[in-house]
Amino acid sequence: MSEVLLDADAVGRAIRRIASEIVEATRGAESVALVGVRRGGVGLSERLAAAIREAEGREVPVGTVDIALYRDDAATALPDPKIGPSVVPFDPHGRDVVLVDDVLQTGRTIRAAIDCLMDFGRPRRVWLAVLLDRGGRELPIAADFVGKTVEVPAGAKVAVEIGGAPSDEDAAIIE
Amino acid sequence: MPAFRHAHLLDIASLDREDVLHILDTGEAFFGVSRRPVRKVPTLRGKTVINLFYEASTRTRTSFEIAGKRLSADMVNMSVSTSSVKKGESLYDTCKTLEAMHPDVVVIRHASSGAAAYVASKLDCGVINAGDGMHAHPSQALLDAFTIRRHRGTLEGLKVAICGDVAHSRVARSNCRLLRLFGCDVHIAGPRTLVPPHFAEAFDVEVHDSLAPALEGADVVMCLRIQRERLGEALLPSLREYSRVFGVGPKQLAMAKEDAIVMHPGPMNRGVEIDPAVADGPQSVVLDQVEAGVAVRMALLYLLAGEAGAAPEAA
Numbered sequence: 001m002s003e004v005l006l007d008a009d010a011v012g013r014a015i016r017r018i019a020s021e022i023v024e025a026t027r028g029a030e031s032v033a034l035v036g037v038r039r040g041g042v043g044l045s046e047r048l049a050a051a052i053r054e055a056e057g058r059e060v061p062v063g064t065v066d067i068a069l070y071r072d073d074a075a076t077a078l079p080d081p082k083i084g085p086s087v088v089p090f091d092p093h094g095r096d097v098v099l100v101d102d103v104l105q106t107g108r109t110i111r112a113a114i115d116c117l118m119d120f121g122r123p124r125r126v127w128l129a130v131l132l133d134r135g136g137r138e139l140p141i142a143a144d145f146v147g148k149t150v151e152v153p154a155g156a157k158v159a160v161e162i163g164g165a166p167s168d169e170d171a172a173i174i175e
Numbered sequence: 176m177p178a179f180r181h182a183h184l185l186d187i188a189s190l191d192r193e194d195v196l197h198i199l200d201t202g203e204a205f206f207g208v209s210r211r212p213v214r215k216v217p218t219l220r221g222k223t224v225i226n227l228f229y230e231a232s233t234r235t236r237t238s239f240e241i242a243g244k245r246l247s248a249d250m251v252n253m254s255v256s257t258s259s260v261k262k263g264e265s266l267y268d269t270c271k272t273l274e275a276m277h278p279d280v281v282v283i284r285h286a287s288s289g290a291a292a293y294v295a296s297k298l299d300c301g302v303i304n305a306g307d308g309m310h311a312h313p314s315q316a317l318l319d320a321f322t323i324r325r326h327r328g329t330l331e332g333l334k335v336a337i338c339g340d341v342a343h344s345r346v347a348r349s350n351c352r353l354l355r356l357f358g359c360d361v362h363i364a365g366p367r368t369l370v371p372p373h374f375a376e377a378f379d380v381e382v383h384d385s386l387a388p389a390l391e392g393a394d395v396v397m398c399l400r401i402q403r404e405r406l407g408e409a410l411l412p413s414l415r416e417y418s419r420v421f422g423v424g425p426k427q428l429a430m431a432k433e434d435a436i437v438m439h440p441g442p443m444n445r446g447v448e449i450d451p452a453v454a455d456g457p458q459s460v461v462l463d464q465v466e467a468g469v470a471v472r473m474a475l476l477y478l479l480a481g482e483a484g485a486a487p488e489a490a
Binding site: 066068069070083084085086087115116118119120121 | 201204207208211213216217218246
């Protein structure tokens with residue numbers, strides 16, 4: 001039993017809308033940089049950068065953070081078998097940095113991602129963009145830009161398929 | 176990738192290829208941390224690591240200390256000159272005392288082969304062997320492998336020359352074990368007095384009496400330190416004589432591949448086993464080894480300081 005929350009067309013529309021909201025909120029995205037949270041947020045961050053380029057003709061820098069080393073359960077959940085690199089190819093100082101992830105649930109990943117980002121510099125403001133807010137927060141964290149909000153029971157698994165380029169496979173599905 | 180399945184790191188012989196690659200890949204993830212503006216991650220906050228060094232060491236001890244600090248672990252250094260060992264405490268009693276302080280990892284260096292394994296059998300925490308007698312120095316072999324892989328892109332099937340005092344070298348033993356796991360063609364060059372009998376069979380490597388056959392076409396040239404304290408043992412006629420036959424200079428290095436890399440575990444005797452022109456030359460990766468050491472030791476502390484078996488939850 002699976003339920004499609006967003007199909008490829010809906011994903012495309014959500015990305016274009018979030019991109020225009022980011023431009024709107026940051027008055028033209030002049031100082032914006034996007035940071036995808038590995039691994040689910042990486043494809044989405046590239047897609048948002050492309051959508052901002054299309055709408056504004058502006059190139060925004062894109063980075064990635066891996067939160068494995070910043071998890072609040074790092075000391076008890078070790079050894080985490082796979083750690084990816086964190087790459088922030090710009091100085092976050094003074095910028096509007098938009099953290100990008102595919103699904104927002106407990107908020108713990110985003111807490112860790114903020115800590116990781118801060119170790120690269122001090123942004124002027126940190127925003128949060130997610131494709132899907134599924135509810136179930138365990139920390140006081142809220143997204144600024146959301147593709148779709150839907151309450152999903154804690155035990156259910158949500159699969160998001162979203163790469164760096166548009167594809168018919170793009171989707172968010174409850175499995 | 177499955178969770179790391181070892182509680183200790185005592186030697187390379189107890190690791191297989193997968194284990195080595197797991198450590199090296201984890202090290203890659205930590206490599207970037209040391210090049211960031213904030214060179215620290217909170218991962219091992221609340222964990223305690225004790226550096227227990229019974230032998231003089233600057234670089235290994237400092238490397239472990241920096242690695243632990245960059246992971247936010249509390250690092251405690253115990254060196255022999257200031258400890259109760261001077262007052263005659265046995266290794267067993269030191270272990271028991273340390274255990275009562277509840278460390279998560281003990282890093283030990285000791286002059287006796289097997290000391291790390293003994294400590295691991297007595298302590299209820301992770302133990303990393305930072306060099307025991309002439310037996311093993313696994314973290315050095317791992318950082319050498321990390322450096323080789325970064326420069327050559329692979330560890331598979333390389334020709335590696337290891338030159339110098341193999342007999343007293345735990346670095347050479349650990350490196351031979353590791354490189355053979357990846358099918359490297361390992362060639363030893365050293366005076367007969369400094370290569371133990373049956374070394375070739377025991378480690379499945381080639382042994383030569385001169386540099387030329389080892390260096391010919393090599394991808395990697397490792398120089399070992401001549402331990403000056405060994406000179407009294409009549410194993411070498413003189414440093415000068417040794418340097419003339421086994422010192423690696425530009426002329427010798429020219430026999431290796433054009434883009435071969437030169438390694439040395441340090442500290443170097445410039446002008447003895449390695450010519451300054453080679454040590455400071457474009458093919459030298461000696462300082463890359465030092466940088467790799469911190470990343471690889473971060474990986475080791477990370478893999479051993481965790482509560483084994485507790486699988487990470489999904490995000």
